[in-house]
Structures are given as structure tokens and as C-alpha cells.
Amino acid sequence: MHLSITRPSTSDEALALLCGARSELGTYIADRVVTEAHLVTAFAARKRRPEWVWAAVRDDRVVGRAAGYGGADNEQPWIVDLFELGAEPDRVEIMTALLRRAADDLHAGGLEQVELNLHPPADWRENPPPALTGLMTAAEAAGFELLVTRRGFRWTPAAGVPAVRDGRDGLRFEPVSGPGDPALADAYRRTFEGSLDAHTQRSLRTRDAAELAAEELADMVNYAGPSDGWRLAYDGDGALAGLVTGNSGARVVTGYVGVVPEQRGRGYARELLAWMTRWQAEHGADLVFGETDDANVPMGRAFEAVGFVQDSARIDLVSG
Numbered sequence: 001m002h003l004s005i006t007r008p009s010t011s012d013e014a015l016a017l018l019c020g021a022r023s024e025l026g027t028y029i030a031d032r033v034v035t036e037a038h039l040v041t042a043f044a045a046r047k048r049r050p051e052w053v054w055a056a057v058r059d060d061r062v063v064g065r066a067a068g069y070g071g072a073d074n075e076q077p078w079i080v081d082l083f084e085l086g087a088e089p090d091r092v093e094i095m096t097a098l099l100r101r102a103a104d105d106l107h108a109g110g111l112e113q114v115e116l117n118l119h120p121p122a123d124w125r126e127n128p129p130p131a132l133t134g135l136m137t138a139a140e141a142a143g144f145e146l147l148v149t150r151r152g153f154r155w156t157p158a159a160g161v162p163a164v165r166d167g168r169d170g171l172r173f174e175p176v177s178g179p180g181d182p183a184l185a186d187a188y189r190r191t192f193e194g195s196l197d198a199h200t201q202r203s204l205r206t207r208d209a210a211e212l213a214a215e216e217l218a219d220m221v222n223y224a225g226p227s228d229g230w231r232l233a234y235d236g237d238g239a240l241a242g243l244v245t246g247n248s249g250a251r252v253v254t255g256y257v258g259v260v261p262e263q264r265g266r267g268y269a270r271e272l273l274a275w276m277t278r279w280q281a282e283h284g285a286d287l288v289f290g291e292t293d294d295a296n297v298p299m300g301r302a303f304e305a306v307g308f309v310q311d312s313a314r315i316d317l318v319s320g
Contacts, residue, residue, distance in 0.1 A: 003094060004057050005101045008050040011043040014067075017055045021065050021084040023119075024131035027312040028289075029152070030119040033069070033082045046072040047222070051109075052080075054102050056094045064094040066102055071222040076111040078219070083118070085131045085138075095138035103142060103319045111320070116144055118315040119152070136315070144317040148198035148293050151300055152312035155288040159307030161281045162274035171241055171271050173231040179217040187232055187243045189213040191258030196296040199316075220245055224255025229279050233272055235263065244272040248283035254290035257299065269302040277306055 008014040018039055023030035032038055042048040052068035065084040068077030080102055085091050103114045116139055120132045164170065176184040189209050192200055203212055221227065230245045241263045245255035254276060259268045273290075280288050291314060292299040303310075 002058060003063075003097060005098060006055045006057050007105070008053055008055075010050055014048070014050040014053045015039055015043060017053060017062060018065060018067060018082070021082065023083070024085055025118070025120050025129055027119045027121055027152075028154075029081075029312065034084070042069065049077075051105075052077045054098050054105075056086075056098050058088070058094075063088045064091065064098050066095070066098045068102070068106070071219055074219075076106060076109055079115045079117045081117045081119075083135055085134045092134045092138050092141075095135060096141040099139055099142035099144065103144070107320055114144075114319045115147070116317045118317070120313050120315065122151070122310050122313055124313050124315075132315075136317075139317045142319070144319045147202065147316045147318045148295075150291050150293050150314040150316065151303075151310050152314055153290045153292075153303040153308035154311045155277055155290075155306065155308045157281060157286060159309070162277050162306045164275050164278055165271060169236070171233040171235060171268065171275070172238075173233050173275055176227060176230050176232060178227050179221050179225070179230075180214070183232060184230065184243060185210070185213050185217060187240055187260065188217055188256075188258060190240075190260045191242060193261045194264075196293060196299075198293055198295070202318075220255055223247075224253055229276065229283070230255075231272075231275065233268070233275070235268075239263070241266075241268045242272055244276045246276040246280055246288075248280060248285070250284055251287045252280050252285050252289070254288060257302070264298075269299055270305045273302050273306050 008017055019036050021034040023034050048067060048069055054066045055062050056064035064086045066080055067082040068080045070077035085095055088094055106114045118135055120129060124132060192204060192209050224245045224247050229248055232243050233241045235241050240260055242259035244257050246252060257269055257272045277288055290303055290308060
């Protein structure tokens with residue numbers, strides 16, 4: 001192929017390699033991560049780094065790109081989420097080489113599992129974008145396998161601020177002291193039991209639940225923090241019902257909605273999500289984004305009940 005895989009040495013070099021990339025999938029997240037505004041901010045915050053960037057170069061032309069994203073304090077990225085397949089006749093083979101090199105580099109750096117996140121349109125099964133087909137083929141050829149498919153939802157003020165029940169028919173929401181709050185960590189750990197989340201199920205095969213809860217809550221600050229809006233929720237009898245996390249701002253995310261096993265089946269996921277969405281709306285949100293596994297039908301129904309609309313999907317593939 002007369003191809004070389006380049007890894008930049010500095011953030012400026014990385015920006016030069018990535019700026020001008022196209023997502024090719026046509027969804028909000030896939031398009032956003034290739035914008036110059038996102039890239040400049042992410043590199044400045046160390047959520048993207050030169051060592052998490054790979055570019056395929058042929059005859060002094062960049063013909064394919066991939067990049068990872070993670071927490072500012074993490075040694076390795078959480079995910080590889082930026083891709084440009086390009087227009088070369090052998091673009092699938094080029095992306096295969098890029099993803100194989102990225103996985104090799106990250107595994108060599110100590111990352112046990114390398115994860116790819118693809119963000120196609122909601123109807124990707126019926127109408128797959130050509131780039132998605134190419135990316136999936138390349139990922140599988142590079143040794144990645146499907147972990148889970150997910151649904152992406154959006155809420156905007158046009159849907160109306162959701163009502164939140166109060167009194168004995170509703171939940172009582174209590175703030176937490178931070179991601180290390182022992183009550184929060186214990187509640188989060190308890191929601192793992194019977195979880196429908198594929199990532200949680202996979203992690204618990206080899207990880208201690210309490211250790212996993214602490215680690216994930218610390219990481220959650222990076223995308224759903226700070227924790228001033230995080231809440232533990234209790235029913236009318238004072239029993240723990242679950243927890244919810246999310247951040248404030250104009251464009252925000254639903255971080256985590258979890259109900260403890262003994263309280264499931266009572267509509268509490270909807271109540272938790274409604275409270276957080278109302279809190280975010282009161283703090284200036286004009287777009288709230290949330291996701292759940294396709295298999296998590298109750299959470300999908302909760303999103304719809306609160307006024308969220310599915311507008312995208314996510315396909316997660318893993319190596320290792």
C-alpha cells in the first residue's frame with residue numbers, strides 16, 4: 001500500500017493532522033468530535049493527546065485518521081472515537097492498518113481493552129451510511145469484536161420541562177459530597193446487581209464491584225461533573241431507590257441513572273431522569289444527551305417518557 005502510520009509528537013502536530021477531518025457518519029457526536037473548536041479545547045484539557053492520534057500518510061497526503069479520547073488524569077484513553085475513512089480506493093484496508101496499529105500501541109501501553117465508539121444515525125440497520133460499513137469491516141479485520149449497540153437520545157426545551165412527583169408518591173433527592181461519597185459509591189455498586197449494561201457485565205467478570213464503582217465514579221466527573229447536581233434518591237419510607245448524575249451548562253449529558261435491585265419495576269428510572277433533566281433545564285440546558293444499551297428496554301422507555309427523542313445510535317467494538 002506504500003503507506004506509513006504517523007503519530008504526532010506535540011499537540012500542535014496532532015491538531016495539524018486532525019483538523020479538516022470529516023466524520024462521514026452525519027450524527028451530532030460524530031460531527032462534533034472533528035470540529036476545530038472541540039479539538040483545540042480537548043487537547044488543551046488533555047482529554048485528547050498526541051500519543052492517542054494515528055494518521056495514515058501516502059505520498060505526503062493524509063488518507064485516514066483515528067484518535068482517542070479520555071480523562072485528563074488517565075494514562076490511557078477510554079475510547080477511540082474519531083475516525084476518517086477517507087476516499088482512497090483501498091480506504092478500508094487503510095483504516096484496518098490504522099486501527100490495528102492503534103490497538104497494538106494502546107495494548108503495549110498497558111490498556112487491557114481498547115474500545116471503539118461509532119456514532120451512526122438511529123436507522124443505521126435499515127440505512128447504513130457507506131462509511132459505517134467500511135469502518136465496521138475495518139474494525140473486524142483489525143481484530144475488534146462487537147460488544148454492544150446503543151441508542152442515543154436528545155431532550156430540548158421544546159419537549160417541555162418534565163414534571164417531578166413529590167410527597168410520598170415521589171422520591172426525595174439528596175445531594176452527595178462528591179464522587180467519593182461512601183453512600184454514593186455503595187448505591188452505585190448496588191445498581192450493578194442484575195444490570196442490563198453490557199460494559200458493566202463485562203467489567204464485573206474480572207473486577208471487584210466496589211473497586212469498579214469507585215473508579216467509574218471518579219471517571220464520571222470528566223463527562224458528567226462536577227457533582228453538584230448528583231443525587232441519591234429515597235422513597236417515601238426512606239429506603240434508597242437509586243442515584244442519578246449529570247452536569248450543568250447549555251449542552252449537557254445524562255451521566256448515570258441507576259435503580260437498586262429491590263426497587264426496580266416501580267418507574268423510578270423515569271423519576272430519576274425527570275429530576276435530573278428538570279435540574280439541567282433550570283441551570284440553562286438547551287440540549288441534554290443520553291444513551292442506553294439497546295437491550296435496556298426499561299431505560300429506553302424512561303427516556304421517551306421524559307420527552308427525549310432518539311436521534312442517533314452507538315456501536316461499541318472491543319479488542320482485548
